[in-house]
Every structure is written in structure tokens, then in C-alpha cells.
Amino acid sequence: MGSEKMTGHESSVPQRNTSAPMAFDEEVAIIGAGPYGLSAAAHLQARGIGVRVFGKPMAFWAEKMPEGMLLRSPRVASNIADPSNTFTLDSYETAFGKPPSAPVPLETFVNYGRWFSKPLTSNLDTREVASVRHEGQGFVVVLRDGETVRVRRVIVAAGIGPFKRKPAVFHHLDPSLASHCYEGRSVRDFAGKRVAVIGAGQSALESAALLHEAGAEVEVIAKIPHLRWIGMHPWLHKLGPISSVLYSYHDIGPAGISRLVAMPNMMKHMPLGLRDKIRIRAVRPAGSQWLPERLREVTVSTGRMVTDAPAVGDEVRLKLDDGTKRSVHHVLMGTGYSVDISKYEFMSPELLKEVHLFDGYPVLTSGFCSSVPGLHFIGATAARSFGPLLYFVTGTEFASRELTSHISRNRNR
Numbered sequence: 001m002g003s004e005k006m007t008g009h010e011s012s013v014p015q016r017n018t019s020a021p022m023a024f025d026e027e028v029a030i031i032g033a034g035p036y037g038l039s040a041a042a043h044l045q046a047r048g049i050g051v052r053v054f055g056k057p058m059a060f061w062a063e064k065m066p067e068g069m070l071l072r073s074p075r076v077a078s079n080i081a082d083p084s085n086t087f088t089l090d091s092y093e094t095a096f097g098k099p100p101s102a103p104v105p106l107e108t109f110v111n112y113g114r115w116f117s118k119p120l121t122s123n124l125d126t127r128e129v130a131s132v133r134h135e136g137q138g139f140v141v142v143l144r145d146g147e148t149v150r151v152r153r154v155i156v157a158a159g160i161g162p163f164k165r166k167p168a169v170f171h172h173l174d175p176s177l178a179s180h181c182y183e184g185r186s187v188r189d190f191a192g193k194r195v196a197v198i199g200a201g202q203s204a205l206e207s208a209a210l211l212h213e214a215g216a217e218v219e220v221i222a223k224i225p226h227l228r229w230i231g232m233h234p235w236l237h238k239l240g241p242i243s244s245v246l247y248s249y250h251d252i253g254p255a256g257i258s259r260l261v262a263m264p265n266m267m268k269h270m271p272l273g274l275r276d277k278i279r280i281r282a283v284r285p286a287g288s289q290w291l292p293e294r295l296r297e298v299t300v301s302t303g304r305m306v307t308d309a310p311a312v313g314d315e316v317r318l319k320l321d322d323g324t325k326r327s328v329h330h331v332l333m334g335t336g337y338s339v340d341i342s343k344y345e346f347m348s349p350e351l352l353k354e355v356h357l358f359d360g361y362p363v364l365t366s367g368f369c370s371s372v373p374g375l376h377f378i379g380a381t382a383a384r385s386f387g388p389l390l391y392f393v394t395g396t397e398f399a400s401r402e403l404t405s406h407i408s409r410n411r412n413r
Contacts, residue, residue, distance in 0.1 A: 026052045028407065029141050029151040031129050031346065033057045035080045035113060036379040037157035039396035041120050043404040046083040049411070052149065054141070056126045058113035060159050061106065064184040068210050070103040072202045072230070072288050073392055077250050078104050080116050081397035083404075087116045103290065133348045134372060153374040153407065158344055160380050163337035167198065169309050170331055177316050178309075178331040181207045185332075191215035193329040196318060198306065200224050201285035204334025209294035211332070219299040219326065221318075226302055228286035250394045253282030260387075264398055267387035268366075272358075275387060282388045285336075339381055351375075358384060367406025368399065376403060 028044055030037045033055035044051040071078055079088045092112040093100055101108065117124060128144045132154055141149040164180040179185055181203045187210045197208040200222035212218045231251075252261045260267065261282050267275055301320070308319040309331065318326040340360030342352055356363040356371040361384035368376040368386075378399045382390040389395040 023150065024138055024152050025149045026050050026151045027411075028052070028153045028155060029054065029139070029149060030155045030157055031055065031132070031141075032157035032159055032379075033117065033124065033126075034060055034157065034159050034379075035393045035396050036159075036399060037155070038113065038117050038120065039081045039400045040155055040157060040378060040403055041123055042082045042087070042116075043400040044407065045120065045123060047404055047408050049404070049407060051123055052151075053120065053124050054127060054129050054143075055158075057117040057124065058110045060161050061113065062110045064161060064182050065106055066181055066203070066207050066210055067106075067186050067188075068213075069106040069206055070288075070290075071106065071109055072103070073394060074251050075100070075102050075104060077252075077392065077394035078109065079397075080113060080393060081400050082116070083400075087119075092116070103288065129346045131346050131348050132351060134351050134354060134375070138374065153376065155368075155376045155378060155403065156341070156344070156381065157378050158346075160337045160339070162343035162345070163339050163380075164333075165335045165338045166333055167306070167335060169306050170198075170333065173309060173311055173316060173331065177311055177314075177329075178333065181332055181334045182337070187211050187214040187216070190330060193217070194327070195219075195330045195332055196221055196306075196316075196326060196328045197332045197334055198222075199285065199334035199336070200227055200287075200302070201334060201336055202230075202287050202291075203336065204285075204332075205287035205291050205295065207332055207334050208298050209291055212298050213294070219301060219328075220295070221304055221306060221320070222285075222300070222302050223305045224285060224302060227300065228284070229289050229292060230286050231289045250389060250392065252388055252392060252394075253278075257282050261389050264386035264389050264395075265366075265402075267389075268385055276384075279383065279388045283391060337380075339384070341377070341381055361385070366402070367410075368403050369406070378403060 027050035030041055030051060030053045033053050037053055041051050041053045075089060089112055092115050129141055130144045131142045133140050138150060138152045139154045141151060164182050166180055170178045190211055191214050194217045195211050197204050197218060197220045208218050208220045250262050252258060257278055260278055305321045306318050307321050310317050315327050315329055316331055318328060341347060341362055354372045362370045362377045362381055364370060364377060364382055364385040368378050368382055370377060380391050389398060
């Protein structure tokens with residue numbers, strides 16, 4: 001990772017006495033029971049490595065994602081990786097007699113993830129982690145009920161929940177007037193109300209469609225000049241061997257870039273500037289090709305930004321940069337997220353000081369290793385080091401295999 005230039009986000013690493021003996025309750029603790037945490041646990045368990053997963057399986061997807069959502073990723077890229085390739089989405093649907101669907105409904109994916117977790121039941125602990133601290137040659141995981149668990153390694157797979165990006169112009173508004181689309185509000189609550197949806201990505205555009213279909217009066221306000229749509233050149237995927245050169249099955253990014261994204265070990269060695277350009281281009285705001293029809297009757301204002309948003313009674317008076325005004329009952333922010341691991345409440349201040357950061361992301365090397373020996377990060381927090389594959393469920397295959405291989409080779413170090 002020599003291409004990273006450390007900024008003020010990085011703190012110097014204090015000298016530690018790592019020679020003190022420590023008795024471990026478990027070899028590995030995984031914080032987070034979403035797709036990445038569950039996949040990593042399945043791979044580690046298959047290698048005979050003791051692991052305990054903390055968190056409720058698929059909780060963020062079930063409780064915080066927009067109700068009625070459809071997955072942006074294609075079916076083939078919506079599998080949670082397991083070492084034997086047994087617990088696939090197809091296998092889940094077959095086991096429960098469900099017909100395959102594309103795109104994949106959120107409810108189906110949540111139930112699939114919970115089914116995936118069943119063989120891991122003895123390794124699952126649904127309690128919440130209060131804090132993690134580095135002690136001796138391992139870590140102390142403190143749970144909300146006060147119990148402590150001592151482990152040799154910690155894998156952070158805690159997802160994007162704390163990273164919601166909210167424009168400053170809306171910070172003062174009460175949650176009843178403004179919320180982020182990753183906060184689990186039911187779209188049915190907005191029937192008959194005027195709602196402004198901010199953003200131009202999948203989460204914003206799909207939320208707008210769902211709100212409209214639930215009976216809300218919706219306007220999308222986006223700062224980009226024109227909305228973008230994913231997969232609007234299907235002929236590029238029908239060129240036989242040429243298409244396989246241009247696109248990976250992960251289907252992240254345009255032709256060519258899709259292939260680079262599928263090679264995270266190569267991405268890791270690219271200069272940071274080039275890596276960021278590829279990452280940003282691959283995940284720029286855009287909506288799935290099945291959304292334009294659903295948004296036909298939704299007002300869309302592009303090339304516009306909200307400059308002021310005072311609350312007046314039970315409404316928000318929006319002023320846009322062209323001087324026009326709107327009066328809405330609610331502002332829904334589909335403005336994505338910004339990774340910043342300091343927002344993980346379980347990261348103790350002392351541990352955070354030891355982690356080398358770059359713009360909120362941990363700087364990672366092979367095996368998803370951070371600057372703290374035995375502390376690993378997978379999922380979106382690894383995307384700055386390994387590329388945008390790690391933002392998506394399809395990245396669980398690479399992450400789990402690389403992580404498990406590294407831990408297996410270094411168990412006694």
C-alpha cells in the first residue's frame with residue numbers, strides 16, 4: 001500500500017507491550033452478521049477455525065433498507081459466498097419452492113441470508129458489541145450486557161449503517177421532516193403527502209418509485225444535469241467472447257472497467273489516484289434500467305441543489321439554487337454514504353488511534369489486514385484498498401477466500 005499518502009486522519013501508532021500472555025475464549029470474532037460477516041464465518045468454520053459472529057443476521061437489510069426494494073445487482077451477483085458453493089440463491093429458492101425472480105426482491109434476499117446463517121447457529125451471538133480494545137496479543141470484545149470475550153483476531157464486517165451521508169442543509173430538521181433512505185421508514189407512511197427525494201443514485205430513484213406507488217406526491221431533486229441508467233446498452237452484453245472480455249459476471253461498472261473491478265488484488269497495487277478514478281466511475285450515481293418506467297409520472301428536477309430548508313410547522317420550505325421554492329411534508333435523502341470507521345461506536349478511541357486511515361477508510365494490505373495486527377476489515381470499508389467490488393454482495397467470494405487463506409497461514413503467529 002505504498003501509494004497511500006497518510007493525512008491528518010492517520011494517528012501515530014503508540015508502542016505497545018505485546019508480550020503479555022492472554023487466554024482466548026475464541027480464535028476469531030466477527031462483528032456484523034450481514035452478507036460479509038456470514039460468508040466469512042462459513043469459510044472460517046469450514047477450515048476448522050474457531051469463530052463467533054456478533055449481530056442479528058441480515059438486520060440492516062431487514063430493518064433499514066427501503067421496504068419493497070429490488071436488488072440492483074443481477075441474480076448471479078447476489079449470492080452470498082460459501083466454501084462449497086452450496087448455499088446459493090438458487091438453492092434457497094429450490095428448498096422453499098420459490099420461483100426464481102429477477103431482479104431479486106429485498107424480502108427474498110433477507111430470507112435467503114437468514115437461511116444461509118442456519119448452519120452457523122452455534123457460532124452466532126445476536127448480542128450487540130459495545131466496544132473492542134487491543135490488549136496484549138489479542139483483543140477484548142465487550143458486549144452490551146457487560147460480558148467480555150477475548151479473541152486472537154477481530155474481523156469488522158459491520159456494514160454501512162453508521163455512514164449515512166446527509167447534506168448539511170438538512171441537518172437541523174427533525175427526523176419527522178427529513179430522513180435518510182437507510183433509516184427504515186415505511187413508504188406507506190407517506191401516502192397522500194408531498195415528498196422531495198434528494199439524489200440521483202439507485203437508492204434515491206427506487207425510493208421515489210416506491211413512494212409514488214404508495215400514493216405520495218414525489219419530486220426527485222438531483223444535482224447532476226441528467227439522470228443516468230445502468231445497462232442501457234444491452235447489445236454490448238451479446239457479443240459472445242468479446243462481451244466476456246469487456247464485462248465480468250459481477251456486472252459492476254461499464255465495459256472494461258467491469259473487468260478491472262473484478263480483480264481486486266490487481267486494484268490493490270494500482271496508484272491510489274487511478275484506483276479512486278476507477279472506483280468513482282464504477283459506482284457513480286445511476287439507476288437500474290427497470291426504473292424509468294416506474295418514474296414516468298414522478299417529477300424530476302435535475303441540475304438543481306437545495307440551498308435552504310427551513311421548517312415551517314409540519315412542512316419544509318425548500319429553496320433551490322435557481323430561486324424556485326417547494327413546500328413538502330418530508331425530505332427523503334437518497335444521498336448514499338461516506339465510509340468513516342470512527343463512526344463505529346464499538347471502536348474504542350485507543351484502538352482507533354492505532355488504525356492507519358485514509359479519508360475514513362482503513363489502509364489495508366493482503367488478507368484485509370489493518371495496521372493493527374489481527375484486526376481486519378471487510379465489505380465497504382475495504383473498497384478504498386481493494387476497489388468497488390467490496391461495496392457489493394458479490395465481493396463476499398473474494399473477501400472470504402482471501403481472508404480465510406491469510407488467517408489459515410498465520411494462525412500461530
